[in-house]
Amino acid sequence: MMQITLLGIRGIPAKHGGFETFAEKLCKHLVSKKWDIVVYCQEEGTGPIYESQWSDIKLIHIPVLGNGALSTIKFDLKATLHSLSHPGIFLTLGYNTAVFNILHRLKNKTNIINMDGIEWRRDKWGLVAKSWFWFNERVGCWVGNHLVADHPKIKDHLATRVKAKKITMIPYGGDEVHGADPALLETYGTEPGKFSVIIARPEPENSFLEMVRAFSRKQRKHKLIVLGNFQPATNAFHKSVMDAASNEVIFPGAIYEAPVVQALRFHARFYLHGHRVGGTNPSLVEALGAGCAVIAHDNKFNRWVAGPDAAYFSTEQDCSKLFDKLLVDDNAVMAMKAASRSRFKENFTWNKILDEYEELLLKQYPSD
Known part of the structure; x- marks a missing residue:
């Protein structure tokens, strides 16, 4: 059975934003194709790491204090360390803490990283945050076994960092709406x-x-x-x-x-x-x-x-x-x-997007 571990999001079922919605859609799609799936979920509070099951998907919950940027960094580090023993392939959504993904590379794990947008160019961030995002974008490009760009221009940008053949462009998807109350x-x-x-x-x-x-x-x-x-x-x-x-x-x-x-x-x-x-x-x-x-x-x-x-x-x-x-x-x-x-x-239909992701995952899946 094919196995995949998802990192980089706050968890599923989706409550927080686009990446979580995508992760939920992808997991349900892969479950229907008989994949074995693990998703790490950020919880606010203290206590030990615990597991649950949702729609035939294993959820690993990691409690951390607070809900700001520092808490998310702590969660990402704990999730990365906990995930290193997992078999199969990894999908990391976002590069904001890509420095931790060096550990996957050192452990010879196959990790595909969705590189999201050019976060360090956003006006809302100060110098420290922009520097952190810029550094992690560079690290993500280097340590990811393969990269996903969600837009042709993002692929062009990443191709200034690594060879274009290391990058696959797959956009975000959505549901078609035919009516509303x-x-x-x-x-x-x-x-x-x-x-x-x-x-x-x-x-x-x-x-x-x-x-x-x-x-x-x-x-x-x-x-x-x-x-x-x-x-x-x-x-x-x-x-x-x-x-x-x-x-x-x-x-x-x-x-x-x-x-x-x-x-x-x-x-x-x-x-x-x-x-x-x-x-x-x-x-x-x-x-x-x-x-x-x-x-x-x-x-x-x-x-x-x-x-x-x-x-x-x-x-x-x-x-x-x-x-x-x-x-x-x-x-x-x-x-x-x-x-x-x-x-x-x-x-942008989900069927098209999810099929393209599965095709990429199968192509990159470790052979050993």
Whole structure:
């Protein structure tokens, strides 16, 4: 029986983000193909390491105090040390603690590392964090037996570190959404097609201020719903975004109920995506799967994912002009929605992504 150990995530079932969702999908896919799977899970607290079973997957739980970055580093070290006796192949999701994966190489373990985005380029990190991510990206490139890039431009970037043949490009996947309950919109005082939505972490590099300002330049007879955990009392950037908003902008906070988020995507006139850094963004893929008309920041990452039929902006003024034009052009919006679904089906269905991962795992599986 083929055996695989997953590292680098907080655990499954998914509760935290894109990598956890992917891990859950991949594990269920591999279980159906009779793989034996171990996943390490981070737990808050103290006590011994313990095991459980979920959907025929062995979960190894490691308690650590706290839930911040230092706690995750401690968890990753403990998980790495505990995993060294495991047979089969390893899949590490993310390179943030790749320095620990040196131990897998020393133990002659086969470890595939998904290199995620270019974390050290993100504006939100200080010098120490950027240096840590830069160093670990380099180490991950060296010690991983094979690397996965989730975007062609990420593969190009990694190919400046190692030979291109050591890298396989497999993007993130998503579920196609054909419907959502419109009654869930009533909480926000809106209805299908009468609003647009932003779903992202409220950070400067995600263009929140530019998009909110662009929308708020005039009365639109339309609502903009901005999801995210805004803390204006303690975060100056959050305050600047909220201060720039017109009375047509709604800040409902972070929403974790999947049916609500699905309804906000599916029934929105536009999904706005301001990310300036990163590879294949899960939220953008999910927007394509929901058939959203996409307005995105114009960069090489977003253009490859959303394709030529999305609308793109580079400046606040560009974004404002797109609102002026597209809020009154129903035909253009319908064409954009159809293009999103086509793009999704061509590139980002889970069946396609998971089959590509299994093919790579089998190709790299240790022969001894």
